Amino acid sequence: MNYKENSLSIKAWAEDDRPREKLLLKGKSSLSDAELIAILLGSGSRNESAVDLAKRILVSVNNNLNQLGKVTVNDLIKFKGIGEAKAISIITALELGRRRRLAEAMVQSKITSSKAVFELMQPIIGELAHEEFWIVFLNNSNKVLQKQQLSKGGLTGTLVDVRLVFKKAIELNSTAIILCHNHPSGKLQPSNADKLITTKLSNAGKSLDIKVLDHIIITENAYFSFADESLL
Structure with a gap:
């Protein structure tokens, strides 16, 4: 044959x-x-x-x-x-x-849990080879108003412009924000830099009555929620 x-x-x-x-x-x-x-x-x-x-x-x-x-x-x-x-x-x-x-993921949606944030942001940053930091802006019904990249690269040595974050929140009439960034290494444990930026933005938001609801660390298949772990 x-x-x-x-x-x-x-x-x-x-x-x-x-x-x-x-x-x-x-x-x-x-x-x-x-x-x-x-x-x-x-x-x-x-x-x-x-x-x-x-x-x-x-x-x-x-x-x-x-x-x-x-x-x-x-x-x-x-x-x-x-x-x-x-x-x-x-x-x-x-x-x-x-x-x-x-x-x-880019369709406007309502956030009801940390898992909902993961499902929203994982397709955007979950598989990247570099680190990106994003802000999810919400209205008083927890509906997503906008998602915005704040920085690209590791948080260490990156100057986070707090004024820019809350200026955008005020423009959007946002009453709450969620912080999100990815760990290309796959490790979910937050670093000291992750904790510091969470505290910094949370404290800044209090004076403007804009609440930081959560900080989600995202990997390819899993996530870590500061709110779920009582770190906020």
């Missing part, structure tokens, strides 16, 4: 095993991550199906789609059966997913 006859393409599979047909018959939620990636791949190699290839790719990132979203074309083409075109397809699909989450 020639290569074409031996190829483990999706078209050669039994109908029940085909991810595209499964999606049409049972819906997109019925497919595993590997099956969804297999649809992007279209085919595997001589000795490996697209689903098995997809499983190998996922294993390389500990089955973490967020981590897969960080791989490069060069990382993917190291897998046998992955060329540049397939690698670009995977990266494009994951980037679209990230942008969808970002678009959802």
Whole structure:
């Protein structure tokens, strides 16, 4: 047999095993991550199906789609059966997913818990390789009025302009703010600098009757809330 006859393409599979047909018959939620990636791949190699290839790719990132979203074309083409075109397809699909989450996060929403803040801000700063500090401005119903980046880079050595924060709050008629920043290291424990800036902004807000409701430290998969831990 020639290569074409031996190829483990999706078209050669039994109908029940085909991810595209499964999606049409049972819906997109019925497919595993590997099956969804297999649809992007279209085919595997001589000795490996697209689903098995997809499983190998996922294993390389500990089955973490967020981590897969960080791989490069060069990382993917190291897998046998992955060329540049397939690698670009995977990266494009994951980037679209990230942008969808970002678009959802930018929609005005009401904050009811620290988890709601995490869900709002994680798509924006949770996967960054550098640290960013943001302010979430709220009205008296805890609805988000605006989100604004205050600084970029580590808090250590960064001068936080308290006047700028509360000038914006007054312009927006905001009655409360939430502080947010990410820890690219993945560590959730607040640093001394994190505690100092929280105290500084909280004290400044009291004189203006603008409350600092919380300070959320965000990582890729988790968060730390100053309010939940009674540090505010």
